[in-house]
Amino acid sequence: MEQEERMPSDEELVERIRQGEQAAFQTVVEKYQQRMYAVAYGLLGNREDALDTVQEAFVxxxxxxxxxxxxxxxxxxxxxxxVNAAIDLERKAGRREEVEFREEIEPDEEKGEYPAAPPSENPVEQLMRKELGGLIEDAIQKLPSEQRTAIVLREIEGLSYKEIAGIMKCSEGTVMSRLHYGRKKLQELLGPHLE
Amino acid sequence: MTIRCEDVRKLLERFYDRELKGKQLTAVTAHVQECVNCSKELERIERVGRALKAHYEQVAVSESLSGMWNRVSEAIETPAAAEPLSFREKLLGILRLPKPAWAAVAAVAVAVILVFAYLPGNQDSTFAANDCIIDSVVAENCSIMVYETGNAGMKVIWVMDEGTSGTNNNGGVTS
Structure with a gap:
């Protein structure tokens, strides 16, 4: 009976990369590229910038x-x-008007992989999802960058207030405020489409 | 612990974000199970959150990232472009000179100080009134000033090593 190949742990992969094994880094890229892309896309709002950011981050x-x-x-x-690479790219493009969020975060839990793509939809469902997706992206890009960052980190990544505060270099109260106003705006823009 | 709707509304986002603990968590949990209005308000918050999460996860799943490794590996092979050093970094780099270099810098500085000290009109102080400060940096144990002399038009780097017992001056110079 053929035994299933065991996926090496991150610690093993890091050690192998340090020993010069580039294939181990390829494994890391393929393992985490999807989640990193989701965050970059959420923060930047377009495919090309998100891909560049993920590439830059891995390098x-x-x-x-x-x-x-x-x-x-x-x-x-x-x-x-x-996150820092996305901020750098936004800053270079002149889209971020404020502060550096350079502080490092220490999330408590390991983030898992994304679930597989949803089961196949019929064309009407696909169309509705696509339309709603466009509305969501428009709405989130209308938020001021601090609110957008807080919303993406919270809603997509599920980070805690403390973790977000660490990234954004602000207090947890400020995080709550940014989330509150961001959600309020998103509710105005998206609420009627989600009823 | 009973809690009013207006108080619950202020806590709803924290409840949704799983940031409530203890009595507040217990009270809000019980309240939203019974209160139709607060329950609806919570549902509105959840609906937007679910839509965002579902959309961006779907975006990531739909994106073909199969070429990412090629992009990354090509970029890794390319030597990283050196970022231009800031004025502060350049000056701090000077502080990391080896000891013999520092000795040379100090010797030059002493020579310059002596020259300036005996120039006509400069007997009162090393830094004359018509000298112009170009920039300065205050580091942990050391401060640096760069100034241009009014008389000779020379640029002087002035390094002050600030020990606990006082200030020792070492100087360097460039023309």
Missing amino acids: KAYRSLAKFKGESSLYTWLYRIT
Whole structure:
């Protein structure tokens, strides 16, 4: 009987990358690219920028792997780099008008993989989903960048207020405020379409 | 613990975000199970959150990321472009000079100080009134000032090593 190949742990992968095994880094890229893309897309709102950001984040991660001490999980470390890369790209494009969110976060739990794609939909459902998706993206891009960042980190990634505050370099109260006003705006824009 | 609707509304987002604990969590949980209006308000928050999460997860699932590794591996092979150093970084780099280099810098500085000290009109102080500060940096144990002398038009780097017992001056100079 053929035995199923065991997926190496992140610790093993990191060790192998440090020993110069580039295939181990490829495994890391393929394992985490989807979640990193979701965050980058949520923050930046377009495919090309999101892809560039994910690429940039992986390259930075590879080049600074020596700094990864294993105090947080590999994913959360990659995640931090992705958020900072998205912020850098926005800043370069002149879209972010404020502060640096350079502080590192230490999420408590390991984030899992995304679930598989939903079961096949009929054409009407697909159309409705696509239309709603467009509305959601328009709505979220209408938020001020601080509110958008807080919303993406909370609603897509499920980060705690403390973690978001760490990333955005603000108090938890400010995070709550940004979430509140962001949600209020999203409710105005999306609420009627979600009833 | 009973709780009024207006108080629950203020806590609903924290409840939805799983940030409530203890008595507040117990009270809000019980309240939204009984109160139709607060329950509806919670449902509105949840509906937007669910829609966002579902959409962005679907976006990620739908995106073909099969070429990502090629993009990453190509970029890794390309040497990283060096970021231009800021003025502060350049000056802090000077502080990391090896000891022999510091000795040379100090010797030059002493020579310059002596020259300036005996220039006509400069006997009172090293930094004359018509000298112009270009920039300065205050580091942890060291401060640096760059100024241009009014008389000779020279640029001087002034390094002050601030120990606990006082301030020792070492200087460097560039023309």
